[in-house]
Amino acid sequence: GxxxxxxxxxxxLSEEAFLTINCTYTATGYPSLFWYxxxxxxxxxxxxxxxxxxxxxxxxxxxxxxxKETTSFHLEKGSVQVSDSAVYFCALRKTSYDKVIFxxxxxxxxxx
Amino acid sequence: DVKVTQSSRYLVKRTGEKVFLECVQDxxxxxxxxxxxxxxxxxxxxYFSYDxxxxxxxxxxxxxxxxxxxxxxxxxxxESASTNQTSMYLCASSLQGFEKLFFGSGTQLSVL
Numbered sequence: 001g002x003x004x005x006x007x008x009x010x011x012x013l014s015e016e017a018f019l020t021i022n023c024t025y026t027a028t029g030y031p032s033l034f035w036y037x038x039x040x041x042x043x044x045x046x047x048x049x050x051x052x053x054x055x056x057x058x059x060x061x062x063x064x065x066x067x068k069e070t071t072s073f074h075l076e077k078g079s080v081q082v083s084d085s086a087v088y089f090c091a092l093r094k095t096s097y098d099k100v101i102f103x104x105x106x107x108x109x110x111x112x
Numbered sequence: 113d114v115k116v117t118q119s120s121r122y123l124v125k126r127t128g129e130k131v132f133l134e135c136v137q138d139x140x141x142x143x144x145x146x147x148x149x150x151x152x153x154x155x156x157x158x159y160f161s162y163d164x165x166x167x168x169x170x171x172x173x174x175x176x177x178x179x180x181x182x183x184x185x186x187x188x189x190x191e192s193a194s195t196n197q198t199s200m201y202l203c204a205s206s207l208q209g210f211e212k213l214f215f216g217s218g219t220q221l222s223v224l
Contacts, residue, residue: 036213042218043116043204043217043218044202044204044215045215089154093210095209096208096210099157099210100157102154102155104153104154
């Protein structure tokens with residue numbers, strides 16, 4: 001079945017470091033891909049998405065590119081801040097009416 | 113902004129108790145969802161609803177039921193709570209199918 005795999009956490013970075021969180025997926029067809037973020041004590045919120053191959057989603061300095069050939073959607077940010085400390089979930093969905101499949105989440109801690 | 117409100121942030125119950133988790137959204141969304149979030153497993157869909165009085169099983173419905181008597185309210189019911197139902201429960205809503213989910217901040221349920 002369809003699935004999402006994320007790199008193991010937790011990830012700890014110093015402020016202004018470069019961030020990469022790896023995400024790969026298994027799915028037939030052409031799913032839409034998402035990154036959701038969960039800040040401490042809050043629910044998940046959509047961070048960015050991409051709906052077709054080679055699309056780049058971006059928001060709040062974060063970027064991810066839909067790579068069909070490697071079935072990947074890695075999250076990157078050039079310079080992280082303490083306020084980026086959160087859990088990040090990679091997810092996929094086939095159509096609007098198919099269930100969203102979430103990865104296990106990657107916890108990020110950014111220290112000053 | 114859409115607001116999804118879950119009635120309790122923390123809840124402690126005894127084994128065998130009947131538990132109600134309440135969720136209310138204020139944006140007239142058709143669709144509402146209940147997930148549970150466990151470390152290393154990500155989010156798993158319990159039940160969802162596309163309309164009032166309508167419900168669909170998700171991936172892990174066993175031991176749960178739901179009620180949607182009004183459009184804005186979606187309740188999750190644990191008929192007889194068990195310790196393996198200790199988890200974070202997240203409610204979400206959306207305007208269309210699984211397109212852009214809006215999450216509440218969650219209820220951390222402990223069953224002793």
